[in-house]
Amino acid sequence: MKEYACGDVVPGCGAVFRVDGEDEMLALCTVHAQHDHGLTEPQMPDDLISRIRAVIRTTA
Numbered sequence: 001m002k003e004y005a006c007g008d009v010v011p012g013c014g015a016v017f018r019v020d021g022e023d024e025m026l027a028l029c030t031v032h033a034q035h036d037h038g039l040t041e042p043q044m045p046d047d048l049i050s051r052i053r054a055v056i057r058t059t060a
């Protein structure tokens, strides 16, 4: 399982996601960013994706 706490990248956001794979995680984060963080692009910018990848944890 992969775990991502959005607060690690966006201070103050309490959203935490747990999914099976990193690609799924990024897809989920994109939707979350569009709904909750005002992302208007169909995709997150590369620098944001890098920051998210850096803090995704692998859990049992």
Ligand SMILES: [Zn+2]
Residues within 6 Å of the ligand: 006, 007, 010, 013, 014, 015, 032, 036, 037
């Ligand atoms: Zn968030």
